[in-house]
Amino acid sequence: MHFSLPRVTPRTAKLTAWLAIPAALAVSGIAVSNASYAAFSATTSNAASNWSAGSVALTDDDANAALFTVTGLKPGLTGANCIAVTSTGSLPSAVKLYATNTATTNALSSYLSVSIEQGTGGGFGSCTGFTPLATTPSLFAGTLAALGTANTGYATGLGSWTPTGTAPETRVYRITYSLAASTPNSAQGGTASLGLTWEAQNS
Structure with missing residues (x-):
């Protein structure tokens, strides 16, 4: 017996190929659909972290006034004044005292003695x-001249006060001056000036 195969025309071949593609996509779609539901998951997380910087802070009670404004200075004259310095920072720190903006004429600062004490x-x-x-x-x-030369910054500053940062702390400084009885006539009309700075750095 003889059978004849149907003739496949180009149109039929194209149609067959086109019909085969959706079938393949359908099978693929089933696989993707199954895969999207094939995994369990779980997570754990940590609450947001936060950072806040501490501080070092100093204030004093001078209301921006100079410790001394002396005119008519003469040999043997003396005087004193105090200033309270308060640390309000939250970090432990070390406080140093040093001289700033020193100036003199007629070498007056070389004959002006200064003492600085700390207390309460x-x-x-x-x-x-x-x-x-x-x-x-x-x-x-x-002498004022020595203070203004040797102690002019934090590295060469005076003192060993170390506030803890747990609560405000106050230290009082008494500054006393006197003009030497042996001050020569060449210092007449002379001037001297000096600022004091307290600086805290966290430790």
């Missing part, structure tokens, strides 16, 4: 009640 009690304008610290009360004793 008293404040700007009055040293009433000032009590020197039991340990290392004296920070400096010498």
Whole structure:
């Protein structure tokens, strides 16, 4: 017996190929659909982290006024004033005292003696009640010229006060000056000026 195969025309071949593509896509779609539901998942997370910087802060009670404004200075004259410095920072720190903006004429600063003590009690304008610290009360004793030359920045600053940063702390400084009785006539009409700076750096 003889069978004849149907003739496949180009149109039939194209149609067959076109029909085969959707069938393949359908099978693929079933596989993707199954895969999208084939995995379980779980997560855990940590709450948002936060950072806040601490601080170092110093204030004083001088109301922006100079410790001394002296005119008519003469040999043997002396005077004193106090200033209260308060640390309000939240970090432990080390506080140093140093001289700034020094100037003199007729070498007056070389004959002007200065002493600086630290303690408690008293404040700007009055040293009433000032009590020197039991340990290392004296920070400096010498001429104004020496202070303005040797102690001019934090690295060479005076003092060893170390506020803890847990609560406000106050330290009072008593500054005393006197013009030497041996001051020569060449210093007449001379001037001297010096600023004091307290600086805290966190430790």
